[in-house]
Amino acid sequence: MAPLEVILKRFETPDEIRIFEKGRFEVVRLGGMSIGRATYEPGWKWSEHVGKASGQTSCYVEHVGMVVSGQATAAMDDGNVIVMKPGDLFYIAPGHDSWVVGDEPYVSLHFLGADSYAQKQEPK
Numbered sequence: 001m002a003p004l005e006v007i008l009k010r011f012e013t014p015d016e017i018r019i020f021e022k023g024r025f026e027v028v029r030l031g032g033m034s035i036g037r038a039t040y041e042p043g044w045k046w047s048e049h050v051g052k053a054s055g056q057t058s059c060y061v062e063h064v065g066m067v068v069s070g071q072a073t074a075a076m077d078d079g080n081v082i083v084m085k086p087g088d089l090f091y092i093a094p095g096h097d098s099w100v101v102g103d104e105p106y107v108s109l110h111f112l113g114a115d116s117y118a119q120k121q122e123p124k
Contacts, residue, residue: 009028020050023049025114033111034115035109035110036117037110038107038109040072041105042102045097045098045099045100046097046099050118059097062094064089064110064113065108065112066088066089066108066109066111067084067086067107071084072099073098074090075098076092076093
């Protein structure tokens with residue numbers, strides 16, 4: 001019988017950190033999953049602070065996550081805009097922009113899309 005295993009990790013010591021202006025994205029790999037934590041300062045906007053470096057105006061990563069603190073938009077390419085607040089669980093399809101709402105930092109956990117986020121992506 002194989003020994004049982006427990007692995008503990010924390011975002012304070014992530015496996016990878018992606019830093020960009022007004023934000024950072026930390027990735028922890030655990031049990032075959034990649035989990036991300038996004039932290040954005042007030043004034044952060046995806047198209048300006050992440051997408052601009054690769055010439056993209058829309059994020060083409062599919063996201064499933066949860067808002068921990070602060071507020072941000074999900075602005076879909078079709079014009080639909082929603083505000084995400086603490087405690088909200090979210091699914092965001094590819095083809096969107098996002099920005100922090102208000103003057104509080106925004107923090108969210110990402111359970112889908114963490115491997116691809118803030119990396120060069122091609123439209124699908």
